[in-house]
Amino acid sequence: xxxxxxxxxLDLSETTDKIIAEYIWIGGSGMDLRSKARTxxxxxxxxxxxxxxxxxxxxxxQAPGEDSEVILYPQAIFKDPFRKGNNILxxxxxxxxxxxxxxxxxRYHAAKIFADPAVAAxxxxxxxxxxxxxxxxxxxxxLGWPVGGFPGPxxxxxxxxxxxxxxxxxxxxxxxxxxxxxxxxxxxxxxxVMPGQWEFQVGPSVGIAAGDQIWVxxxxxxxxxxxxxxxxxxxxxxxPGDWNGAGAHxxxxxxxxxxxxxxxxxxxxxxxxxxxxxxxxxxxxxxxERRLTGRHxxxxxxxxxxxxxxxxxxxxxxxxxxxxxxxxxxxxxxxSNMDPYVVTSKIAETTILFKP
Amino acid sequence: xxxxxxxxxxNLSDHTEKIIAEYIWIGGSGMDMRSKARTxxxxxxxxxxxxxxxxxxxxxxQAPGEDSEVILYPQAIFKDPFRGGNNILxxxxxxxxxxxxxxxxxRYNAAKIFSNPEVAAxxxxxxxxxxxxxxxxxxxxxLGWPVGGFPGPxxxxxxxxxxxxxxxxxxxxxxxxxxxxxxxxxxxxxxxVMPGQWEFQVGPSVGIAAGDQLWVxxxxxxxxxxxxxxxxxxxxxxxMGDWNGAGAHxxxxxxxxxxxxxxxxxxxxxxxxxxxxxxxxxxxxxxxERRLTGRHxxxxxxxxxxxxxxxxxxxxxxxxxxxxxxxxxxxxxxxSNMDPYVVTSMIAETTxxLK
Numbered sequence: 001x002x003x004x005x006x007x008x009x010l011d012l013s014e015t016t017d018k019i020i021a022e023y024i025w026i027g028g029s030g031m032d033l034r035s036k037a038r039t040x041x042x043x044x045x046x047x048x049x050x051x052x053x054x055x056x057x058x059x060x061x062q063a064p065g066e067d068s069e070v071i072l073y074p075q076a077i078f079k080d081p082f083r084k085g086n087n088i089l090x091x092x093x094x095x096x097x098x099x100x101x102x103x104x105x106x107r108y109h110a111a112k113i114f115a116d117p118a119v120a121a122x123x124x125x126x127x128x129x130x131x132x133x134x135x136x137x138x139x140x141x142x143l144g145w146p147v148g149g150f151p152g153p154x155x156x157x158x159x160x161x162x163x164x165x166x167x168x169x170x171x172x173x174x175x176x177x178x179x180x181x182x183x184x185x186x187x188x189x190x191x192x193v194m195p196g197q198w199e200f201q202v203g204p205s206v207g208i209a210a211g212d213q214i215w216v217x218x219x220x221x222x223x224x225x226x227x228x229x230x231x232x233x234x235x236x237x238x239x240p241g242d243w244n245g246a247g248a249h250x251x252x253x254x255x256x257x258x259x260x261x262x263x264x265x266x267x268x269x270x271x272x273x274x275x276x277x278x279x280x281x282x283x284x285x286x287x288x289e290r291r292l293t294g295r296h297x298x299x300x301x302x303x304x305x306x307x308x309x310x311x312x313x314x315x316x317x318x319x320x321x322x323x324x325x326x327x328x329x330x331x332x333x334x335x336s337n338m339d340p341y342v343v344t345s346k347i348a349e350t351t352i353l354f355k356p
Numbered sequence: 357x358x359x360x361x362x363x364x365x366x367n368l369s370d371h372t373e374k375i376i377a378e379y380i381w382i383g384g385s386g387m388d389m390r391s392k393a394r395t396x397x398x399x400x401x402x403x404x405x406x407x408x409x410x411x412x413x414x415x416x417x418q419a420p421g422e423d424s425e426v427i428l429y430p431q432a433i434f435k436d437p438f439r440g441g442n443n444i445l446x447x448x449x450x451x452x453x454x455x456x457x458x459x460x461x462x463r464y465n466a467a468k469i470f471s472n473p474e475v476a477a478x479x480x481x482x483x484x485x486x487x488x489x490x491x492x493x494x495x496x497x498x499l500g501w502p503v504g505g506f507p508g509p510x511x512x513x514x515x516x517x518x519x520x521x522x523x524x525x526x527x528x529x530x531x532x533x534x535x536x537x538x539x540x541x542x543x544x545x546x547x548x549v550m551p552g553q554w555e556f557q558v559g560p561s562v563g564i565a566a567g568d569q570l571w572v573x574x575x576x577x578x579x580x581x582x583x584x585x586x587x588x589x590x591x592x593x594x595x596m597g598d599w600n601g602a603g604a605h606x607x608x609x610x611x612x613x614x615x616x617x618x619x620x621x622x623x624x625x626x627x628x629x630x631x632x633x634x635x636x637x638x639x640x641x642x643x644x645e646r647r648l649t650g651r652h653x654x655x656x657x658x659x660x661x662x663x664x665x666x667x668x669x670x671x672x673x674x675x676x677x678x679x680x681x682x683x684x685x686x687x688x689x690x691x692s693n694m695d696p697y698v699v700t701s702m703i704a705e706t707t708x709x710l711k
Contacts, residue, residue, distance in 0.1 A: 161389060161391065162578050188395060
């Protein structure tokens, strides 16, 4: 359908200075992404140039019908890899008309934590490893799996190539370039242990930016799978049995951890996380108990453990960090469907603000 | 899916200095290739500019879960024919965190042999003829063969054209250009005697580069067959019976062999190979006994013999080499699933270091 593509790819900057801004927000489930577009006079280079907007919250489970307006506050801008030109994607969060964050707005609280002087001084960095599974449309069975059956057991698929081992690479590669184009700090991708499962990493990002970037990266991925006719799932254990789950391992460091002597700061931080294990787990994603079993490179959900190079622990410290005496650590507990605003701010709160 | 292709073909160099580097390594079976990508802040021109990396060795049979990190050392760079731009493919080898090569790392030992002064002085050249078979997905039956049956007997297929004789040429031709783009010294291709089987040749390459180039060309081929929805097999005898196997004939010469009087050097080298026939065969690929039967242009696996223009011999010397009194020879014994690091370094070791 070349005419349709020609129109989609029209470069408007030659004919008008208008731009299209796609406003993105998180819906009532806390995991469903929504968006709509508006025309603005461009070019727009800063968030403060963007007007607030609103949407029908009664259609997303976020407001009653008689009082349905939810207000969108623009918070971060990215280049639009689909419309290109000077068009943009805008990550927003949601408020009542009176200016209060609505209950599903987790960004508001995270931003307060990151603005706390004690936290800001430590410049918390995050590297988030977002895993996800691709499913065949309609049957909702993983991409590449025979319908009504299973592929051969795990082993050959991790980081593999080949028509019998790797399913959906075009989506993953298109997503990688689209995110780089958009200005998202995507640092890598790999094929996962379960066939049809993939991972991308975003980071290092500072403070609230980590959450903004992961949410927009997720949005871009959902738009790309839509184009490919494949269904995207962030379920943490899409297939029960001897198949890996999907996580969102969160790598973390503060200024003190990155400096000499940082390894002691890291160990102290891990001890604090241990004390708050239950609260963190409760905030680390729905359905995580199906994933954190102690098998398939996870630690059991009720146990807090940590170790160097240990993929069966709750928290893993890399060999480089141990050797250099400074660096970062990896919280392996968050599920793929975690809210990065919640997880990143909670880790900062527990390790920097919490005094046991 | 034009929109997906638009994204895949995005030229990032218009928007950012960042490049994508695909790190490639060999997994626990010694034959499975693995790769993952990372963003590098700006273009690089040599492997020493790239950081070491690591991967989960417990997922590839190369480390236990409690101590799973395997370290990747970048060794050779090629242009990425899939991502274009300044993006790169990086061939790596694998080490423990303490800096020891892991057992499946055959490159390490090969590199030591090639840096031995006696070997380096002789500038060993390799031309490797990589054969492979294309299989239909899910049924794993050769491409172009009727499912549940067989094509007509061998004869019409070698170097053939035609919808009833050549199966999978798009893959082969795409691979040829992709390798040239990548900077691999691919010297040719041809359709093979068994329908659905093909060959490409890499070389002449010097020393360790022969192994690096062959492994990356295999990776590129697996990526292309993945795109084409076809399964790639390096099995040395994919179909039993009156069907050719797949080899990786390795052409070899040293400085002395390429100079006047080289033919005598060649004959001496072949004698030395004859003395170590069993050791070489053990290192020339799993399942080779199904292929080296003495039929189908092979020599029997237990027999070592050589001859001019003899395709039924273990070693074949070309007529040109005999006529000019110098040149190279072809070791026809390696199977298609051989490890080129092992084969190339073993040939150098036996012919140059063994007294």
